[in-house]
Amino acid sequence: RYFRRSKDCPDLDLGIGDDAAVIRSGNERLAITTDTLVEGVHFEVGSDAHCLGHKALAVNLSDLAAMGAEPRWALLALTMPSVDTNWLAAFCDGFFRLADYHKVDLIGGDTTRGALTITVQLIGTLAEDRALCRHNAQVGDGIYVTGRIADSALVALFADTLKAYKQSYEQCTARLMRPTARVAEGIILARYATAAIDISDGILKDLSRILSASDVGAEIEIDDIPTIPEIKQCCPTLELLLKALIYGEDYELLFTLKDEYIAVVKQAYAASATPFTRIGTIDETRVLKCRWQSKPVVLPERLGYDHFT
Template sequence: MALGEFELIERYFTRPTARAVLGIGDDCALLAIAPGQQLATSTDLLVEGRHFLSTVAPERLGHKALAVNLSDLAACGARPLGFTLALALPAVDEAFLDGFSRGLFALAEAHGCELVGGDTTRGPLAIGITVYGEVPAGAALLRSGARPGDTVWVSGRLGDARLALEGFRGHVSLGEDFESLRVAMEEPQPRVALGLALRGVASAAIDVSDGLLGDLGHVLRRSGVGARIDADAVPRSARLAARPLAWQRVCTLAGGDDYELVFTAPPAAEDAVRRAGAAAGTAVTPIGRIEAEAGLRVVDARGEPLAEDWPSFDHFKS
């Protein structure tokens, strides 16, 4: 007999909660916030064919669905508490649900983030997650704090996810690198520990979801500043560095789906930034500087301006 909605929830998504006061089973979940903390929340919707391919392994899809939300908490410097899941399925597929829920809960447990509620329905495959975290009052990392003279930093390495996508599209041959690059696109690692370590150190932050330059542009607009970025200083993998320079720049500057953090900090905080990266086990690299003049100026390693345009991803333009 096929599973019904409530049997599906009970079998694959109901787990005891340790941090939430009340989880799945009532009309609302209850989350207790410690005194002096603020609630941080973010929502992402993933639609098949737009955000993920139909060939993605269910475990990786479960991981990524939560990872993109945890990445938002990381950019805010918030500690994860819990999340809700809205899941639309064309039909009940228990093999899919088993893999999806295992990938979802493996990442959730790694970050102490509990599933506390949600909804299921029949329809084209789509996944909506709302995540909740806590951050000390006044300590959240915002997009509006960058100041002239600040250094622009980025975590990890950028571009592999975009390179994998171009491989899927048939625009580039990846050979034996394909499977490892595919992991970068389908199983990103949210930089929660780094976001926590950067509280009180970084002046502004955002996660790289739609492309480095486009996402950094949101910080510049909110902060009322500009920036100068060295395109060739942006960290990349050896696999990407072996590609033509034009490909490297497209993938690192406009790739998207990296889910690394790009953040700013005063020059005097350089040692503190590097300590934060070391504490989080994540490489951090300076790639430019915030300037008073509005706009984003991209240069090469020699300081020569680059005239190319690297638009970020836009759901209604791309």
């Protein structure tokens, strides 16, 4: 690892390695994150500009959601091959609609010439004297996810089959193109969850990050992972099902919770209408184990999206 945090940094609560960094500024704590989308890598050449504007902000909102922060200020570094005013107008409309919804202000940026590359930096405030992080999951905690997993994967990998189910196809496409960051849910979790992460690189890979950081293990019931029902048709074998589950781009929150807080979180979540589902339990084994149809599953070596393979 080439990027290190400096040795002594009294203002820094969490450094590189969590979804966002936390700094102390005067009497307030700020969570700060940055995410880059590259054409041809994170989105196809010729992708819809309005969706890109939305998504570039949404993936950063999701990082702050996983910290339990309230998003406030954004910077946009936009590298483009040329100035295409139609493209730019659509991109900005997508960006600002989502920014306005979350009351995020664009406070600065830089536009440069080059291959289409979109970097957003997002800063949020932390209300309580704690942030959600990855390293505090404890043995016995339940493991939960918000919303639904693998919608993006089904569109990206199994569109031919999914197209037969028009409504689900459209829903899943919308989720891939315009992900919803679980911002309000993250703020609630900051008070109750022991650990959280946003699922961008695949549920198993992101869960394994919580397990490593917390020095614990987990047992997961694959059947309990919430998905659309048509996943059975799209992925008739366990191998295909795992392929869909580890695809990533879910932008749901994966979190760990003590049983005593289930009721209060359920009540708080009723307002946002976002379901959350228990998919397993933290244990002391330091190993990630999955079961499917009551049988242990041999996990693939590659648990999710790797940024350089």
